[in-house]
């Protein structure tokens with residue numbers, strides 16, 4: 079894919095000035111800023127209206143740089159070798175002499191780190207002297223962005239620059255694995271849990287309610303289009319948007335398909351696109367057909383459940 083070197087330089091220019099920028103990754107677009115700078119990291123929280131108790135994921139492009147900030151263990155190296163760069167985030171111990179701003183971690187002694195695969199993300203990270211803190215580039219509790227236009231839809235003119243990297247290939251956030259003690263999955267996402275199990279040669283627990291690690295408010299509204307969502311429905315009410323997992327012969331303008339033939343990976347990629355499309359129309363509510371709860375279906379159902387919290 080072609081890219082414009084001057085845009086990468088422009089992104090660096092703003093980041094070096096402690097500004098936030100829109101940042102393309104293969105999962106979703108991030109709102110990125112210098113993870114070593116308190117001033118820059120504070121801007122992320124302000125723009126997103128994010129609770130400061132909710133720590134940020136930090137993005138790296140090399141183990142050498144990660145070594146400055148985190149303690150690395152064997153399980154991390156196994157997963158890193160197999161899936162990085164890629165859609166997986168690791169929670170590791172922070173080194174005492176790390177320069178990561180305390181705002182980024184909410185003063186914790188741990189850090190969530192990721193190695194994005196998007197070629198522009200890598201090119202940008204390579205020319206920076208610091209890693210990038212980058213949560214999804216949306217207002218907190220709203221739908222995650224998967225294109226430059228989506229980031230604009232969220233923030234309008236309030237962010238200085240968005241690096242355009244096309245549409246995010248995965249379209250769903252990273253899988254988060256805590257490697258602090260016994261490995262645990264904290265969030266389902268871009269890599270299926272069976273793939274993590276395979277590399278670590280054991281069944282890893284999915285512990286979204288572990289009070290020692292999980293940030294407060296994890297079960298609150300998230301990924302929300304701002305209108306009620308009804309799950310596991312066979313049909314919609316009148317004038318309601320209806321999200322389906324596969325194409326139907328008898329269709330309607332109010333039907334929105336996640337995939338052609340019940341392909342869960344394709345459905346995961348389309349989920350936020352479809353939700354944002356519906357959000358920007360005049361619907362008062364959304365019905366969703368039952369989505370199979372395996373593979374990427376698990377992550378899709380988790381997102382939809384959070385989006386339907388009343």
Ligand code: AMP
Nearest residue numbers: 133134135169186188189190213214291
């Ligand atoms: P997001 O809000 O999509 O940026 O996802 C970030 C999530 O990563 C947070 O909600 C936390 O669940 C998790 N996270 C980030 N940093 C840490 C950390 N140091 N320890 C545990 N979980 C973390």
Ligand code: MG
Nearest residue numbers: 213214215222
């Ligand atoms: Mg997010």
